[in-house]
Every structure is written in structure tokens, then in C-alpha cells.
Amino acid sequence: MLPLSSMYRGLWRTAVHKLGTRGTPLSRVLSTCDEAPSGLFDADTIFALSSGHGRCGVAVVRVSGPATATALRCMAGLTRRLPPPRTALLRSITDPISKEVLDRGLVLWFPAPHSFTGEDSVEFHIHGGAAVITAVLQALGSVSGMRPAEAGEFTRRAFQAGKLDLTEVEGLGDLIHAETEAQRRQALRQMSGDLGRLYQDWSNRLKRCLAHVEAFIDFSEDELIEDGVLNQVDTSLKKLQAEMLQHLKDERRGERLRSGIQVVIAGDTNAGKSSLLNTLCQRPAAIVSPIAGTTRDVVETALDIGGFPVLLSDTAGLRDSADLVEREGVRRARERVEQADLTLVVVDCVHLPSDEGGAVASLQEHLRTVLQQRPNTDRCLLVLNKVDLLSEMQRRRLNEELSGAAGLPPVCLISCQTHEGLTDFLTVLHRRVQMLCGDPLSGAPTLTQARHRAHLQQCTASLAQYQRYRDRDLALAAEGVRLALTSLGRITGRVGPEEILDIIFKDFCIGK
Structure with missing residues (x-):
């Protein structure tokens, strides 16, 4: 060809x-x-x-x-x-x-x-x-x-012409594929260079530190380097490492916003999980039947919750079964719960104990069964369905018991049949989703790509190498700074040895 x-x-x-x-x-x-x-x-x-x-x-x-x-x-x-x-x-x-x-x-x-x-x-x-x-x-x-x-x-x-760095290129791609308002805002901020400028500032500081260390190695014996240069480098690198580690502690907010938040509906059979999925996406995405165990596989649908992207998954009811297909569905449901950013635990409130304190104890036990771990109240919502089937007295007693309960995530009483309580539930859901993603326009720009995180982790590890060898072998310590600079440069696509030489000659007037 x-x-x-x-x-x-x-x-x-x-x-x-x-x-x-x-x-x-x-x-x-x-x-x-x-x-x-x-x-x-x-x-x-x-x-x-x-x-x-x-x-x-x-x-x-x-x-x-x-x-x-x-x-x-x-x-x-x-x-x-x-x-x-x-x-x-x-x-x-x-x-x-x-x-x-x-x-x-x-x-x-x-x-x-x-x-x-x-x-x-x-x-x-x-x-x-x-x-x-x-x-x-x-x-x-x-x-x-x-x-x-x-x-x-x-x-x-x-x-290649230097009009965009790699983070701006990725922001442009994300902007083209943005489907929600929050995704658009994050992509536009990254495309405008906020993230690239942060990394470029770190790169410039690393280059300066590396230039000072290499100049000290090459020219300190000629007394051309002023005293205290290495102490300044030590202080600068410690501060840089602290900033990078803080940047990495973002709980993957930017990555979640970019790819969508994994929200999983889980619970017992016939609790109304599929009805909740259909209610939220406003279409019959899943089969609803009074027969227990109707849902055997994971049913997914993409939603826009207040401008935030959500991938909502309906799962099989959690129970022991002799049916091989249903058992596989239960296994997949538990796997999705482990991977979820947020779990909506759906409970049939009609079957809750009516004795004093029984509902709270039952819900706590149910959470441990569904989540198979100590419930994280930030990553879980309790959805009590079929509230329309309760009498007025049962509702009042349940509300009183739940209002003073401790150790439970937020509880929403709804009816998928009559849509009662749905507005309050959506408000709580939106608040949780927003908490998981954060505000893309406030504060420092967040990581949006897994490759950013990997390179930054390599960068902080290389800075640790500097601290480890600083008093034993300054050449090996300088290599740690050089590796850190290379890892950071891989994020933006801009790094080169000539930049180090420019700083050396600018700051140290060698051979003057």
C-alpha cells in the first residue's frame, strides 16, 4: 500500500x-x-x-x-x-x-x-x-x-507546536465528550490550562532545585557556589513533596467526575430495586415483577443527577439460592457493591420490626449483610421503599425511631409506586454525588486521569530518594530530583535537559 x-x-x-x-x-x-x-x-x-x-x-x-x-x-x-x-x-x-x-x-x-x-x-x-x-x-x-x-x-x-500541553489536550478531549454540566466545567478548566499551570509551576521549582544541586556538585570546590544552597533545596523539595501528596489526597474526585460515579442499587429480593431504577431513569429499563429473583444480571443506565454523571446499576436480590444463574447474579451484585462509589441499600419498610428499637437494629444488621463490612455513611444511602403501604401510625413511629438513631447513613422514605418522598430522596442523592465529585470550579484543580496519578506517585517516590541519599551520595540524590522532574514532565509532555542548563547559567554565572 x-x-x-x-x-x-x-x-x-x-x-x-x-x-x-x-x-x-x-x-x-x-x-x-x-x-x-x-x-x-x-x-x-x-x-x-x-x-x-x-x-x-x-x-x-x-x-x-x-x-x-x-x-x-x-x-x-x-x-x-x-x-x-x-x-x-x-x-x-x-x-x-x-x-x-x-x-x-x-x-x-x-x-x-x-x-x-x-x-x-x-x-x-x-x-x-x-x-x-x-x-x-x-x-x-x-x-x-x-x-x-x-x-x-x-x-x-x-x-507539537507548543500551543497546548498534554493536560490541555486531554481537557479538550474531555470537553468534546462532556455529557453533563459538571463535566463541561471541569474539562473547560483543564483545557484553559489550570492543571497544566500547576504542574508547570512544580516543574519550574524542580528544575531550579536540580540546577542548584548539580551546580553544587560540579562547582562547589571552586567556591563559585554560595553557602546554604543545599539547605534551600532541602526546604523547597520538602514543600513540593507535601504539596504533591496533598494533591494526591483528592479521593479521586476529578476521575469520578470525568468517568461517572458508580451508584449501585442493592438489597433483598422484592424490595423495589428495579422499581427504583425505572423511577430514576423514567423508563422501563428493568423488568419489575412480584416474583422474587426476577433480576439475575446487572442492569446499567447512565443518568445526569444535577449536572453530575452517574452510572446507575440495578443488581440481583441478595439471598441464598440453589439456582446457579441466580447465584451468579448474586455474586456479581456483591462484586458491584465492593466497587461502588455509592450504594443505595433498598429495604421493604413493611417488613421492618414494629417493636421499639427493632427497626434500627434490623437496618444495622441489614447494612452489614449487604455491604459485608462496617458501613461507610458517606458511601451509602438507606432507601426505605413502599412507605405508601404503611398506616399513618406506623409511619409516625418509624420516623420517631429513625430521627434519633445513631450509626445509620441518611435514610429516605419513598414509594416507587406513588413517587412519595422522591423529591427529598433526589435532593439527598444529589448532595452525596456532589460530595463525591466536589465543585470543579473551586479550589485547586484536581486530577482527572489515572496516568496523572501514576506519574505523580512516581514523582513523590523519586523525591523520597533525594532525602534518602542527600547526606550519603549527592549524585544519587540529584538523580532522584531528575527522575521526579521526568515523571512530572510526562504529565504535561514538556521536559528537557536544556532547560536545566539555562537555569544553571542564569543563576550561577559559571566562568564569569
């Missing part, structure tokens, strides 16, 4: 040959499209549909690379100068070979380096019909040095 650059070179030659056979002079063909030098085939210019697929009012086709100006002149009929930068110009979009008008739309010219990719770029704003889009893309493919962009290639070029 030919490389894309070779393929498009062949297409261009074919197009030139066809025009020549139609009687068009070759010199006119080349001057019309300002044929680029052969070197442009090595530095490909890429193009792609940047707006969504499907029929729409306006579609945006983006072009980036050294042959962008050529494409703009060919297809917008600009024989003289290019349009003013970042100014919309209404033009007829034509095929560069046949000169057929393909559409009439807007063109915007973004000369390097003031573009998303840092290269010459242009956008064609055309009508969103499938035939129009196809015709424009095929016409771009006939221009010399052009090829279709690969997935994420525009953003990759922006990163």
Missing part, C-alpha cells in the same frame, strides 16, 4: 494529465493552483471535516499545513493576495480542476503561528449536506501536498 503522500502525488499528476488531455496548457494548470515545491509532500497538509457528521445547516472543513494557502487560492478563486487574517470572506468554493462551483460559503484564513495548530490554517464554512461535504473534501484531495487528517492530528500538531 502506498503512503498517503505518494498517493496524493499520484492523484495530482493524474489531475494534471487529465487537464492536459482536455487541451488546457500545462503552464496554466500549474499557475492556477500555485503548485507547491516537492518538499511539501514531506510536510503534509491535512484536511478534515471538523464539525459533526450528519445533515446540518453549516459544516466546517479545516485545513492545516504548508500547502494551506495553495488550497485557499485554488478553491476560493483568490488569484492575488490572501484575505485578511481571521476575517470571514464570502466566496464561491470551486473544484480546482474542473472549476465547477461546489458551494458558496465563508472562508477564514489563519496564518502561522496565530492558529490552533501553529501552522497556516484555513476553514471552509459550507452548507452541511452530505453531497456538498463530499465534493469539497474530494476537491481538497486533488490539491498538491494534501491528505486527509488522521484522528486527533490537528490537536497533535497544536501540541
Whole structure:
């Protein structure tokens, strides 16, 4: 299979040959499209549909690379100068070979380096019909040095040009895929560079510390380094390590918000778990039946709870069974409860003991059975279902007993049949979900990717190496700082030895 650059070179030659056979002079063909030098085939210019697929009012086709100006002149009929930068110009979009008008739309010219990719770029704003889009893309493919962009290639070029660091690239990807308001806010904050600036500040401080240590190793004998440099490094690195460890103690809030909070509905058979799932997602997602053990597998649905993403799972009723299929369902239910960020323990309140203190004791025992551990009140909600079947006296007695009970998570009395208490339950649920994710706009930016956490853990471990070898072998201690800097640089994608040399010469005037 030919490389894309070779393929498009062949297409261009074919197009030139066809025009020549139609009687068009070759010199006119080349001057019309300002044929680029052969070197442009090595530095490909890429193009792609940047707006969504499907029929729409306006579609945006983006072009980036050294042959962008050529494409703009060919297809917008600009024989003289290019349009003013970042100014919309209404033009007829034509095929560069046949000169057929393909559409009439807007063109915007973004000369390097003031573009998303840092290269010459242009956008064609055309009508969103499938035939129009196809015709424009095929016409771009006939221009010399052009090829279709690969997935994420525009953003990759922006990163390589220094327009974005890796955290901003990931934030852009998260913003594109955001489905809830909280996800949008977190992704927008990361894309704007808040997280990258935090890590870059740490990188700059680490570079300075490493530069001072290496300068001390190389030049302390010549008395070119002032006293107390290593003590300053010790203080700076301890403070940095403390900040990183505090940053890691975020209880995975940012990661939960990015991927969705795992909320599991668990409890005995026929407690109303599937009814609760259907009530929350407002559709018959799970089969509801008076027959115990109807749910055998995990039923999942994605929800937006007050702007926060939730993956809600209905599970099989927890009981001993001789049925192999149901036993597997119970095993999967217990596995989901162990993995859950929040567990909704559903109880049929009709079957609670009526004697004084019996309901609380029964609920405590039930929690231990479902969670198989000491209940974490921050990760659990008690949902007492079928409250519509209780008499007024039973409700009053139950409320009085639960109001003064200790050792229980928040308790919500609801009826999936009549929707009684549902509003209060959703308020409590939203509060718990918000607590698990935090406010993406307040405080320091949080970790959003597992790779960030892994690199930061490696970074703190490397700083511990500095402290371990500081008084025994300063070279090994410096290596710990260097490894820490490398781990941190892997998060943003920016680290290099030349930056260390710059700081050494700036701070220490070596050889002066």
C-alpha cells in the first residue's frame, strides 16, 4: 500500500494529465493552483471535516499545513493576495480542476503561528449536506501536498507546536465528550490550562532545585557556589513533596467526575430495586415483577443527577439460592457493591420490626449483610421503599425511631409506586454525588486521569530518594530530583535537559 503522500502525488499528476488531455496548457494548470515545491509532500497538509457528521445547516472543513494557502487560492478563486487574517470572506468554493462551483460559503484564513495548530490554517464554512461535504473534501484531495487528517492530528500538531500541553489536550478531549454540566466545567478548566499551570509551576521549582544541586556538585570546590544552597533545596523539595501528596489526597474526585460515579442499587429480593431504577431513569429499563429473583444480571443506565454523571446499576436480590444463574447474579451484585462509589441499600419498610428499637437494629444488621463490612455513611444511602403501604401510625413511629438513631447513613422514605418522598430522596442523592465529585470550579484543580496519578506517585517516590541519599551520595540524590522532574514532565509532555542548563547559567554565572 502506498503512503498517503505518494498517493496524493499520484492523484495530482493524474489531475494534471487529465487537464492536459482536455487541451488546457500545462503552464496554466500549474499557475492556477500555485503548485507547491516537492518538499511539501514531506510536510503534509491535512484536511478534515471538523464539525459533526450528519445533515446540518453549516459544516466546517479545516485545513492545516504548508500547502494551506495553495488550497485557499485554488478553491476560493483568490488569484492575488490572501484575505485578511481571521476575517470571514464570502466566496464561491470551486473544484480546482474542473472549476465547477461546489458551494458558496465563508472562508477564514489563519496564518502561522496565530492558529490552533501553529501552522497556516484555513476553514471552509459550507452548507452541511452530505453531497456538498463530499465534493469539497474530494476537491481538497486533488490539491498538491494534501491528505486527509488522521484522528486527533490537528490537536497533535497544536501540541507539537507548543500551543497546548498534554493536560490541555486531554481537557479538550474531555470537553468534546462532556455529557453533563459538571463535566463541561471541569474539562473547560483543564483545557484553559489550570492543571497544566500547576504542574508547570512544580516543574519550574524542580528544575531550579536540580540546577542548584548539580551546580553544587560540579562547582562547589571552586567556591563559585554560595553557602546554604543545599539547605534551600532541602526546604523547597520538602514543600513540593507535601504539596504533591496533598494533591494526591483528592479521593479521586476529578476521575469520578470525568468517568461517572458508580451508584449501585442493592438489597433483598422484592424490595423495589428495579422499581427504583425505572423511577430514576423514567423508563422501563428493568423488568419489575412480584416474583422474587426476577433480576439475575446487572442492569446499567447512565443518568445526569444535577449536572453530575452517574452510572446507575440495578443488581440481583441478595439471598441464598440453589439456582446457579441466580447465584451468579448474586455474586456479581456483591462484586458491584465492593466497587461502588455509592450504594443505595433498598429495604421493604413493611417488613421492618414494629417493636421499639427493632427497626434500627434490623437496618444495622441489614447494612452489614449487604455491604459485608462496617458501613461507610458517606458511601451509602438507606432507601426505605413502599412507605405508601404503611398506616399513618406506623409511619409516625418509624420516623420517631429513625430521627434519633445513631450509626445509620441518611435514610429516605419513598414509594416507587406513588413517587412519595422522591423529591427529598433526589435532593439527598444529589448532595452525596456532589460530595463525591466536589465543585470543579473551586479550589485547586484536581486530577482527572489515572496516568496523572501514576506519574505523580512516581514523582513523590523519586523525591523520597533525594532525602534518602542527600547526606550519603549527592549524585544519587540529584538523580532522584531528575527522575521526579521526568515523571512530572510526562504529565504535561514538556521536559528537557536544556532547560536545566539555562537555569544553571542564569543563576550561577559559571566562568564569569
